[in-house]
Amino acid sequence: MIMAIGARWDDRITGKLSEFCVGATKIHVDIDVAEFGKIVNPDVSIAADAKLAIEDLLPLVDKLDTGDWLKQIADWRKQFPLKYQKRGGLKAQHVLDRLDDLGGRDCILTTDVGQHQMWAAQFCLTTKNRHWLSSGGAGTMGYGFPAAIGAQFANPNKKVWCIVGDGGFQMTMAELATAALHKLPVKILIINNSYLGMVRQWQELFFENRLSGVDLEGNPDFVKLAGAYGIKGWRIKRPNEVDRVLKAAMEWNDGPCLVEAEVIKEDNVFPMIPAGAALRDMIIERPKQKMAKPEGST
Amino acid sequence: MPSSPARRPIPSPSAPSPAPAKPVPVTKAQTGAEALIRCLEREGVEYVFGLSGGAAMPIFDALVDSKIKLILVRHEQGATHMADGYARSTGKPGVVLVTSGPGATNTVTGMLTALMDSCPMIVLTGQTISPMLGKDAFQEADVTGITYPVVKHSYLVKNPNDIPRVTREAFYLATSGRPGPVLIDLPKDVTSAQCTAPFVETVEMPGYHVPGRPDPEPLKKAATLIAKSRKPVLYVGHGAVISGAGPAIIKLAEKLQAPIVNTLLGKGACPEDHPLHQGMLGMHGTAYAN
Amino acid sequence: MSAAAAAASPVTAHAAPLHTISILVRNKPGVLVRVALVFARRGYNIESLVVSADVTNGEFSRMTITCSGDPQTLDQIIKQVTKLIDVVHAFDHTGQFVYETEVALVKIQCKLAERTEILQIAELYSAKVVDYGVDSLIVRIVGAAEKIDVFLSLLRNYQIVELVRSGKILMTRGLATT
Numbered sequence: 220m221i222m223a224i225g226a227r228w229d230d231r232i233t234g235k236l237s238e239f240c241v242g243a244t245k246i247h248v249d250i251d252v253a254e255f256g257k258i259v260n261p262d263v264s265i266a267a268d269a270k271l272a273i274e275d276l277l278p279l280v281d282k283l284d285t286g287d288w289l290k291q292i293a294d295w296r297k298q299f300p301l302k303y304q305k306r307g308g309l310k311a312q313h314v315l316d317r318l319d320d321l322g323g324r325d326c327i328l329t330t331d332v333g334q335h336q337m338w339a340a341q342f343c344l345t346t347k348n349r350h351w352l353s354s355g356g357a358g359t360m361g362y363g364f365p366a367a368i369g370a371q372f373a374n375p376n377k378k379v380w381c382i383v384g385d386g387g388f389q390m391t392m393a394e395l396a397t398a399a400l401h402k403l404p405v406k407i408l409i410i411n412n413s414y415l416g417m418v419r420q421w422q423e424l425f426f427e428n429r430l431s432g433v434d435l436e437g438n439p440d441f442v443k444l445a446g447a448y449g450i451k452g453w454r455i456k457r458p459n460e461v462d463r464v465l466k467a468a469m470e471w472n473d474g475p476c477l478v479e480a481e482v483i484k485e486d487n488v489f490p491m492i493p494a495g496a497a498l499r500d501m502i503i504e505r506p507k508q509k510m511a512k513p514e515g516s517t
Numbered sequence: 518m519p520s521s522p523a524r525r526p527i528p529s530p531s532a533p534s535p536a537p538a539k540p541v542p543v544t545k546a547q548t549g550a551e552a553l554i555r556c557l558e559r560e561g562v563e564y565v566f567g568l569s570g571g572a573a574m575p576i577f578d579a580l581v582d583s584k585i586k587l588i589l590v591r592h593e594q595g596a597t598h599m600a601d602g603y604a605r606s607t608g609k610p611g612v613v614l615v616t617s618g619p620g621a622t623n624t625v626t627g628m629l630t631a632l633m634d635s636c637p638m639i640v641l642t643g644q645t646i647s648p649m650l651g652k653d654a655f656q657e658a659d660v661t662g663i664t665y666p667v668v669k670h671s672y673l674v675k676n677p678n679d680i681p682r683v684t685r686e687a688f689y690l691a692t693s694g695r696p697g698p699v700l701i702d703l704p705k706d707v708t709s710a711q712c713t714a715p716f717v718e719t720v721e722m723p724g725y726h727v728p729g730r731p732d733p734e735p736l737k738k739a740a741t742l743i744a745k746s747r748k749p750v751l752y753v754g755h756g757a758v759i760s761g762a763g764p765a766i767i768k769l770a771e772k773l774q775a776p777i778v779n780t781l782l783g784k785g786a787c788p789e790d791h792p793l794h795q796g797m798l799g800m801h802g803t804a805y806a807n
Numbered sequence: 808m809s810a811a812a813a814a815a816s817p818v819t820a821h822a823a824p825l826h827t828i829s830i831l832v833r834n835k836p837g838v839l840v841r842v843a844l845v846f847a848r849r850g851y852n853i854e855s856l857v858v859s860a861d862v863t864n865g866e867f868s869r870m871t872i873t874c875s876g877d878p879q880t881l882d883q884i885i886k887q888v889t890k891l892i893d894v895v896h897a898f899d900h901t902g903q904f905v906y907e908t909e910v911a912l913v914k915i916q917c918k919l920a921e922r923t924e925i926l927q928i929a930e931l932y933s934a935k936v937v938d939y940g941v942d943s944l945i946v947r948i949v950g951a952a953e954k955i956d957v958f959l960s961l962l963r964n965y966q967i968v969e970l971v972r973s974g975k976i977l978m979t980r981g982l983a984t985t
Contacts, residue, residue, distance in 0.1 A: 220746035222739075224766060225756015226780055232752075232799040244742045250728055250756060251695040253886040256879075263739045267731035269756045273765035275731055277772065279740035285774045288748045292776055292795060292805055299804035301796075324790075327606055337801040340781055346788035348763050352605045355755075355782040356633025359626055365595040366602030369611060372564055372588065373603040391598065393591035401588070490804045498807045661837060665844055670892040673837070690892060724833065724895035 222246040225269040228258040229356070230494070238497035248272045299490075299503060301341050308483040309458055311335055311410045315342040317461050318380065318408070322469055326378040326406075327370050329353065331363030331387030334416035337488045339382045361390030364407060368394060371403045378406065378469065385411040385438050395448045395475070402474040409441050409479045412486070420487045424502075425512045445477040452477040549677035550575035552712035553641070553703070554583045556684035559716060562612050564588055564603065565641075566596035570616020572656060573643025575708040577614070593620050597627020601636050608759070610637035610691045617643045618656030621663075621702075628667040628698045634782060635755060637696035639687055640668075646706040647675060660702050669697030677707050678714035686720045694727040696759065749775035752798065757786035767791060778806040825854065825952075826881055827907065827975055829985050830870040830888060831895040834860055838893045842870060845887045851876055855909075855974025867895065869985070871976050873952075898985075900977055905985075907977035911955050913962065914969040916943045925965060932958045943968065 221243050226232070228247075233239040236258065247254070247261035248269055255264040265272050303312035315338050323343050329352040330336040336353060345351040352370060354362040367381030388409055398405050419433040442452035451471060453464045455478060468478050492501045493513040547555070553576060557565070566588045569577045580587050590596040593615045600611025615621055621642040631638045644650070645657040661673045670690050672683045687699040743749065751770055757763060757779075763786040770777050770793045777787050778798040787794060796803035832838045839858060846853050854873040861867040876884070881899060888897045900907075915925060919941065929936060929946050932954065938945035948958050952975055959970070979985045 220743060220748065221750045221752055222743070223752045223754065224762060225758070225760065225786075226752050226754025226783060229780065229799075232780055234800070243748075244746065246739045246742060248731075248756075250760075251890070252728070253883075253890045255886075257883055257886075262742060263735050265731045265735045265739060266728040268729055269760040269762035270765055271729060271760075272731045272736070273762050273769055275733075276736055276740065277765065277769055279736060280743050280769070280773060283743070283746060283749060283773045283775065285747065285749065289774065289776065295805035296795075301803055329602060336781075340784060340797050341801065341803065344789040345785035346790055348758055348761060348785050349606050349608070351782075351784040352602055353781060353784075354630050354634065355780070357626075357630040359598075359630040361594060361626075362598050362601070362630060365590075365598035366605070368595075369566065369599035369602030369604075370606040372599070373607045373609075391592065391595050394595040394599075397588065397590055397595070397599075488801050490801065490807070492800045492807065494800070501804060501807055503804055662840070665837075665841055666848065671837075722892065724831075724889075725892050 220244040220246065222248065223261075224248045224273065225250070227254050230258075231355075233258065233498075234492045234500070235495055235497040238499070305458070309455065309461075309481060310486065311412070311480070311482045312338050312342055313458055314408070314410065314455065314461055314465075314480045314482070315339050315382070318382075318465055319343045321462065321465050322378070323380065326350070326380050327352065327367075327374060329363045329367040329370060329379070329381045331381075331383040332358045332360045332417075333384045333387060334412075334420065334486070334488050335382055335384045335410035337417075338410075343382075360384075360387035362387070364388060364405075365391050365394050367405045367407070368398055368403060371405050372401075378404070380406045380408060382408045382410065384416065385409055385413060385441070386415045386435055388441075389438070392444070395445065395450060398475040399448045399450055404472050405475045406468050406471070407445075407475065407477040408468075409477065410482055411438065411441065411479055412482050412484050413438055414484060416486070417488070419485070420491075423485075423487070424491075424506070424510050425493070427509065441477060441479040445475075450475050450477055452479065454478075455480040547712055548575060548579070548708065549674075549680050549703070549710055549712045550579040550708040552677065552680045552714075553684060553708065554579040554585065556681055556716065557585060557612065558583060560684070560688045561609070565612045565614045566590055566599040566603075567614030567641075568593050568596060568616070568620060570620050570643060570656065572617035572645055572705045573614060573620070573641075573703075573708075575705060576641065576643065576703065580614075587614075593623035594626055597624045597638070597640070598630065600638050600640075601627060601631050604631075604637050604696075605634075608637070608692075610639050610688060610696075613638065613640045615640070615642055616656065617645055617660070618658045620656070621660040622658055625664060625667055628664060628700070631698040632667050632669065635695050635697060635759065637691040638698040639691055640698055640700045642700060642702050643708075644673070644702045644704040647704045648706075650704070660700070664700050667698070668700050669695075671700040671702065673702040674704070674707050677710045677712040680707075680712055681714050681716045682720065685717045686722065689720055689722070690725070694725075695756075743773065749773055751775055751777045753777060753779040753783040753786050755780070755782035757783055763787045767793075778802070824901070825873055825875050826899050826901040827977060828872045828874070828881075828885060828888075828897055828899050829977060830872065830897040831861070831985075832858075832868050832870060832891075833893040833895070834866055834868040835893055838868070838891075839870070841891050841893065842872075842888055845884060845891070846872075846874060849880065849884065851880070851884065855972065857974040857976050871974065873975050900979070900985075903979070904981075905977045905979050907952070907975050908950060909952050909955055909973055909975045910947065910949045911959070911970065911972045912937070913946045913948070913959065913967055914938075914943055915946065915962065916966040916968045918942070921965075925962070928958070928961050934958065
């Protein structure tokens with residue numbers, strides 16, 4: 220049984236629809252009745268506000284016999300944990316993992332769009348409501364930095380980190396002026412791999428590594444750029460610099476600050492379910508043989 | 518036969534929606550722009566993110582005397598994403614103010630972003646004077662036409678006395694049900710002319726119904742299906758964040774002993790470090806969540 | 808729609824069955840575009856669209872749209888149309904207890920001597936000649952879409968110069984709201 224609570228069975232979640240949760244009972248709770256039957260035909264659709272629906276459902280249900288199920292999931296967790304190679308240069312996953320440990324969970328995090336967004340989603344655990352701002356449905360590059368500015372205006376007593384890639388950041392970086400002018404203590408973490416990483420990953424996996432339109436040569440020195448706006452900047456080049464810099468940025472309270480993490484140029488986000496593939500066709504690590512082009516929507 | 522809603526009689530104009538209240542009278546003469554700013558203040562707006570221009574000048578002028586803070590941006594796309602970040606982190610609508618033509622079209626990406634992720638936003642666009650609409654005036658664009666597919670709803674105000682009603686409706690639409698961006702296109706002559714209409718508290722929106730508490734029938738059916746389940750999964754999305762359903766979902770998960778997974782946008786509804794939480798699912802979700 | 812009628816009329820040959828949807832909307836500029844966009848976005852062709860102010864209440868208008876498509880997608884279209892703020896409700900009336908009709912004007916080029924047959928066919932279908940000239944005439948026919956389809960197919964041997972159809976309008980029988 221799968222119960223969707225305020226979720227819309229997006230293609231990024233379901234993968235190949237004909238093989239998604241075959242045989243499972245589906246319950247859909249949504250405030251927008253047009254979502255019922257749009258992607259998935261639920262066995263029960265509940266048109267309501269999510270909170271009110273769950274509150275009203277609580278007294279009607281009881282403990283289920285899920286011991287075996289939970290054990291199976293725990294086994295899967297042991298067998299297929301999220302992982303990355305700690306050696307071999309500075310990794311984005313490492314930087315984000317450390318941010319999570321060094322107080323990230325108390326901060327509002329915004330992201331831009333791309334590999335860094337997925338790694339941030341995997342490694343930065345969100346424990347408070349409305350503390351994770353990311354462009355999901357539209358996947359708009361350039362979203363992360365201005366969204367962080369808006370979030371900081373709205374929450375002056377919270378720390379706000381925006382996690383962006385070098386590509387997306389350059390689309391709206393003119394707002395550095397806005398952040399500097401208002402002395403907003405937004406903390407910008409640029410995961411700089413000099414590539415449009417997510418597209419490069421797809422080209423590597425599905426287009427025989429024929430790279431086209433992904434190499435971001437000519438990126439500026441982001442720390443110098445921040446300096447041009449009077450914004451404090453740090454650069455991380457090696458794994459042993461990560462903690463020191465992140466802690467310093469976390470404590471910085473004199474206006475915005477920028478951390479440029481020069482991560483390895485080519486790395487891939489795993490697990491990955493290619494667009495249009497079924498969930499069980501998930502790739503856990505870099506495949507050894509050539510892969511067919513995905514059939515699903517972008 | 519498709520599942521159609523129950524047939525309703527044609528609503529009469531005098532049938533109100535929420536509890537009616539007396540309209541608040543206007544105490545002194547004001548322009549459309551001034552009325553607009555007063556309405557924004559009444560809605561509790563603290564910040565407006567924007568970039569000025571000819572067609573929106575009356576509104577920018579009226580902002581000078583307001584306690585609403587104008588945050589001047591460097592590009593209108595930045596303004597929309599700032600309003601978006603403001604809105605997603607608080608639940609209050611973010612407000613954008615831009616000028617006509619290219620200023621307005623620069624907000625399209627931000628509105629698409631807000632619409633796809635159900636984020637409450639009000640986008641105010643200046644527009645060329647009404648007699649020039651459709652005549653390719655300087656910095657004119659058919660903004661309502663261009664934005665039909667990227668808004669929850671939009672308005673082109675032709676009469677300054679419509680401003681109080683339109684503003685109240687826009688804020689109601691942006692924040693109720695499934696939130697989304699609402700655009701208000703304001704020709705310069707409309708914002709410069711006198712507005713004598715009173716402020717409104719309630720609006721009538723026949724054809725717009727917001728579900729609240731669920732009907733008991735589907736709930737009972739769901740409960741029955743849940744009771745039969747041995748492998749339940751609670752799949753939590755942005756709707757849970759918007760409605761603050763997290764604590765209730767945790768209670769449900771603990772009662773059922775069911776695992777929780779969330780979407781990219783569902784992160785934060787339930788704390789991801791809870792023992793029953795299995796992480797994000799989907800294309801780049803954890804293997805065990807999938 | 809009878810199979811014979813469908814086969815006999817070259818004018819309207821549809822792969823998928825036609826559905827007629829009646830929509831009650833607020834009478835405001837731009838509503839038509841918003842509704843049409845819901846169809847266009849899904850690559851759906853609107854076969855006909857009729858809209859007019861509702862008599863009981865000038866604040867609302869009634870749209871009748873005929874389109875073709877599979878029931879699943881049409882169900883989604885109706886839901887998305889209903890979601891529009893200015894739409895009060897939308898129903899698919901296909902196969903229901905309704906009265907439906909349409910009007911068509913046909914301009915036929917013909918000499919005075921050749922007209923007898925055309926006028927006989929017109930009389931058979933209760934169609935009226937509304938313009939009678941030396942080289943041409945205009946026939947007006949009112950009735951169900953299928954009846955008009957058959958009428959037009961009977962005229963295919965003549966020189967039809969122009970054809971305008973109004974699109975279907977309908978109303979539920981009895982006191983139920985359309």
